[in-house]
Amino acid sequence: METLALIETLDRDGLPRQILRVSQWPVRIGRAIDCDLVLDDPHVAAHHATLEMHEDGLHVRPAASLNGVRLGRAAIAPGSAPLLPASALLTLGATTLRVRQAGEALAPEQRLLDLHQYERRHAVTLLLLLVFAALWKGFDLWLTSMPGQQGSALAWGYLAAPAGLIVWCAGWAIGSMLFQRRFAFWAHLYIALTWLMAGAVVEAVTAQLAFAFSMPALEKLGRIAFVGAMAVMIWRHMGLLLPQRRRAFGIAIASALVVGGGLLLIDRAVQQQPLVGDLYLGTISLPGLRVARPVPVDAFVKSAAPLEKTLSRWTKTGDDDEGESDGGEDE
Amino acid sequence: MLLNCLVRQPGRLLAALLLGGAALSAWAGATPSTARPSLAPTSPLVKPPAAASAPQQEDEHDDSANLSASARRIYDVGRPRLLQVRTLLRDQDSQASVGSGSLVGPNGLILTNYHVVSQVALEPQRYRLNFQTVDGVSGALQLIAFDVVHDLALVRMAQPPATVAARGTFDFRPQATPLAQGERIFSLGNPLDIGFEVIEGTYNGLVERSFLPQILFSGALNPGMSGGPVLDDRGRIVGVNVATRRDGQNISFLVPAEFAQALIARGANARPITGSVEAEMARQLLVHQQALTTRFIALPWRETKHAHYSVPVPQEDFMRCWGSSNPSESKGLSFERSDCQMDTAIFINESLRTGDIAVRHEVYDGSKLGALRFAQEAGMSFRNERMGRRTHDLTAPKCQEDFVENAGLPMRTVMCLRAYRHLPGLYDVAVLSQSVDAKTEGVQGRFDARGVSFQNALLLASHYLQGFAWKRSP
Numbered sequence: 001m002e003t004l005a006l007i008e009t010l011d012r013d014g015l016p017r018q019i020l021r022v023s024q025w026p027v028r029i030g031r032a033i034d035c036d037l038v039l040d041d042p043h044v045a046a047h048h049a050t051l052e053m054h055e056d057g058l059h060v061r062p063a064a065s066l067n068g069v070r071l072g073r074a075a076i077a078p079g080s081a082p083l084l085p086a087s088a089l090l091t092l093g094a095t096t097l098r099v100r101q102a103g104e105a106l107a108p109e110q111r112l113l114d115l116h117q118y119e120r121r122h123a124v125t126l127l128l129l130l131v132f133a134a135l136w137k138g139f140d141l142w143l144t145s146m147p148g149q150q151g152s153a154l155a156w157g158y159l160a161a162p163a164g165l166i167v168w169c170a171g172w173a174i175g176s177m178l179f180q181r182r183f184a185f186w187a188h189l190y191i192a193l194t195w196l197m198a199g200a201v202v203e204a205v206t207a208q209l210a211f212a213f214s215m216p217a218l219e220k221l222g223r224i225a226f227v228g229a230m231a232v233m234i235w236r237h238m239g240l241l242l243p244q245r246r247r248a249f250g251i252a253i254a255s256a257l258v259v260g261g262g263l264l265l266i267d268r269a270v271q272q273q274p275l276v277g278d279l280y281l282g283t284i285s286l287p288g289l290r291v292a293r294p295v296p297v298d299a300f301v302k303s304a305a306p307l308e309k310t311l312s313r314w315t316k317t318g319d320d321d322e323g324e325s326d327g328g329e330d331e
Numbered sequence: 332m333l334l335n336c337l338v339r340q341p342g343r344l345l346a347a348l349l350l351g352g353a354a355l356s357a358w359a360g361a362t363p364s365t366a367r368p369s370l371a372p373t374s375p376l377v378k379p380p381a382a383a384s385a386p387q388q389e390d391e392h393d394d395s396a397n398l399s400a401s402a403r404r405i406y407d408v409g410r411p412r413l414l415q416v417r418t419l420l421r422d423q424d425s426q427a428s429v430g431s432g433s434l435v436g437p438n439g440l441i442l443t444n445y446h447v448v449s450q451v452a453l454e455p456q457r458y459r460l461n462f463q464t465v466d467g468v469s470g471a472l473q474l475i476a477f478d479v480v481h482d483l484a485l486v487r488m489a490q491p492p493a494t495v496a497a498r499g500t501f502d503f504r505p506q507a508t509p510l511a512q513g514e515r516i517f518s519l520g521n522p523l524d525i526g527f528e529v530i531e532g533t534y535n536g537l538v539e540r541s542f543l544p545q546i547l548f549s550g551a552l553n554p555g556m557s558g559g560p561v562l563d564d565r566g567r568i569v570g571v572n573v574a575t576r577r578d579g580q581n582i583s584f585l586v587p588a589e590f591a592q593a594l595i596a597r598g599a600n601a602r603p604i605t606g607s608v609e610a611e612m613a614r615q616l617l618v619h620q621q622a623l624t625t626r627f628i629a630l631p632w633r634e635t636k637h638a639h640y641s642v643p644v645p646q647e648d649f650m651r652c653w654g655s656s657n658p659s660e661s662k663g664l665s666f667e668r669s670d671c672q673m674d675t676a677i678f679i680n681e682s683l684r685t686g687d688i689a690v691r692h693e694v695y696d697g698s699k700l701g702a703l704r705f706a707q708e709a710g711m712s713f714r715n716e717r718m719g720r721r722t723h724d725l726t727a728p729k730c731q732e733d734f735v736e737n738a739g740l741p742m743r744t745v746m747c748l749r750a751y752r753h754l755p756g757l758y759d760v761a762v763l764s765q766s767v768d769a770k771t772e773g774v775q776g777r778f779d780a781r782g783v784s785f786q787n788a789l790l791l792a793s794h795y796l797q798g799f800a801w802k803r804s805p
Binding site: 144211273278281284294300301 | 700730745
């Protein structure tokens with residue numbers, strides 16, 4: 001017999017629990033056993049609704065019931081019998097049905113998120129990333145230490161970062177365990193390292209460029225890029241948990257960045273601080289890296305003249321009952 | 332450690348003003364000004380110094396008796412003209428701070444410190460002034476004139492009691508007869524609100540290398556005595572109590588009487604100040620900063636001994652420089668540091684001092700570190716500098732930065748300015764400069780001037796940066 005449609009009863013996760021092959025119309029749905037589709041749901045009437053084939057297509061006609069029928073999210077008005085779109089979702093009582101009709105266009109096949117495969121594919125890159133991160137961190141520690149400093153003191157510095165990274169990735173892996181039934185530690189480590197290193201490298205390079213060309217704005221751009229890299233990292237972590245929700249996660253993270261960033265900018269503007277980064281560029285680099293030509297003292301001092309206007313504007317803004325006195329000066 | 336404390340001194344931060352603080356108000360406020368049973372208000376206002384004549388007889392017999400006899404005579408002379416100046420909350424009798432004052436003119440004209448009345452001057456909507464005499468007479472005071480630079484103020488009794496004329500006024504010692512170092516002088520006041528005192532001490536001339544003249548008084552001044560008169564052995568004012576050094580003993584400072592006389596000459600007949608004092612305060616500070624800038628820029632920088640760098644280090648005409656360095660066996664960055672500051676800063680309010688200059692630098696030798704680590708260390712030190720944040724009194728800093736070259740020395744230079752929010756035309760300027768010519772050595776300098784005009788801020792910054800130079804190897 002030809003299959004005209006499938007009516008799937010869906011569970012809470014949206015997976016079919018019970019499937020009815022339809023070979024003739026109409027189909028009566030309800031709790032009574034003389035129905036074509038019998039639903040064991042106390043919120044469903046004995047005869048709750050009927051699916052009828054008309055010339056223009058399949059319609060749903062609700063019968064008299066307490067809870068009614070919803071098509072998608074909209075409740076169907078009593079007495080009407082709307083046309084069903086492709087793969088329509090119907091809610092009767094507490095039960096959700098999906099009606100798939102023969103000849104519907106199918107969504108393309110989706111790639112399976114095979115975490116095992118994912119980890120194998122990125123194994124070599126991950127190894128390289130690990131080596132790179134270890135060298136990067138080691139160089140950083142060497143740079144900020146003094147000759148002859150205690151090795152044990154350095155060890156703590158060296159261990160803190162990997163320990164933090166392990167905790168971070170293990171947390172996400174537990175998330176994967178929850179949603180994907182797999183403790184995908186290496187997959188999350190790959191994501192974390194990729195974006196952490198990308199952020200760190202961009203930040204370091206822009207700071208050096210800002211010094212070389214005397215362009216503090218470059219360093220500020222680097223800081224924005226770092227925040228962006230961290231946002232992408234979190235988005236990728238989340239995408240590994242629930243791949244089908246990537247779009248929603250993207251929107252959520254972008255909104256959080258816009259709202260949080262906006263509030264931060266407003267706060268900094270009120271405090272008369274630079275919107276991004278520090279008051280001035282703090283990078284001092286090798287003399288050979290300097291490209292920008294120095295200006296004479298007079299030209300430099302003259303270039304500060306416009307500050308007067310900004311400061312005069314600042315004296316007039318803000319309320320009086322805030323702010324505490326300054327501390328002393330540091331080295 | 333103790334030796335360290337006695338040998339080294341980190342400068343002006345330890346000069347404490349002699350204002351009785353809020354800590355006192357808890358119990359002092361509980362005893363209303365009129366409830367002083369020991370001082371009957373009916374006692375004679377002007378106590379004739381007759382009693383002093385008897386002890387004077389003993390002078391020839393015993394020197395120690397002479398000392399205390401003089402003090403007693405001075406106190407007897409000063410007693411009716413001595414007052415406590417109290418800052419009270421506008422709507423209740425709790426005192427916010429206490430100082431002292433002296434009657435110096437008709438109709439209850441009183442001389443005290445600006446910092447004693449600063450709360451009333453700046454926030455008249457929150458505070459009011461009151462006086463109390465030794466014999467318990469009290470009443471309201473009005474601010475009529477101030478000299479913020481020398482920390483002096485004139486106040487007047489709002490309703491002078493009929494008996495005020497009988498109290499007489501203090502005279503000033505003529506400037507034609509200056510005191511000699513070592514002469515005994517007597518400070519009067521009400522320390523810590525516990526009662527009026529007379530304190531003997533020694534006149535030790537003017538404080539050396541102080542931009543604003545101050546008398547060095549070797550005697551124990553305490554909070555609450557601010558604004559009290561200091562008298563010579565004939566009871567004439569020679570100075571006004573103002574500050575003491577917390578890290579020393581019996582090292583106290585007085586405002587010389589000439590500034591008080593000048594203020595009385597121009598302000599004695601002024602009307603009470605009812606509006607904002609900020610415009611007048613800014614005017615006085617602008618006069619001061621002009622004098623300071625002119626004098627500072629006229630001085631050439633000192634010769635520095637470094638092999639490669641000339642660094643701007645100020646003459647010690649009105650500044651004090653302290654040097655330090657880290658141990659030579661250090662395996663990391665070795666540095667030498669010089670820190671020059673002025674002793675005097677002008678008090679505006681509890682959280683704002685201004686009108687001074689500070690210059691410091693560090694010379695680094697990073698040969699044990701190598702180029703990369705040296706650059707890292709220099710950068711750390713460069714970015715750690717504090718430029719301040721927005722406060723009640725000052726805007727946030729706004730900076731200009733670039734590579735600057737002077738006399739063959741390229742530097743990374745930042746100049747930050749802050750404006751005074753309530754004192755129009757005044758700015759703080761900080762210039763931070765780090766040499767970027769060499770791989771493993773360098774110099775980092777910082778210049779600070781507080782309370783200068785915008786033009787003078789630029790002038791001083793320019794003067795400072797031109798003090799850097801690269802020395803050609805001999």
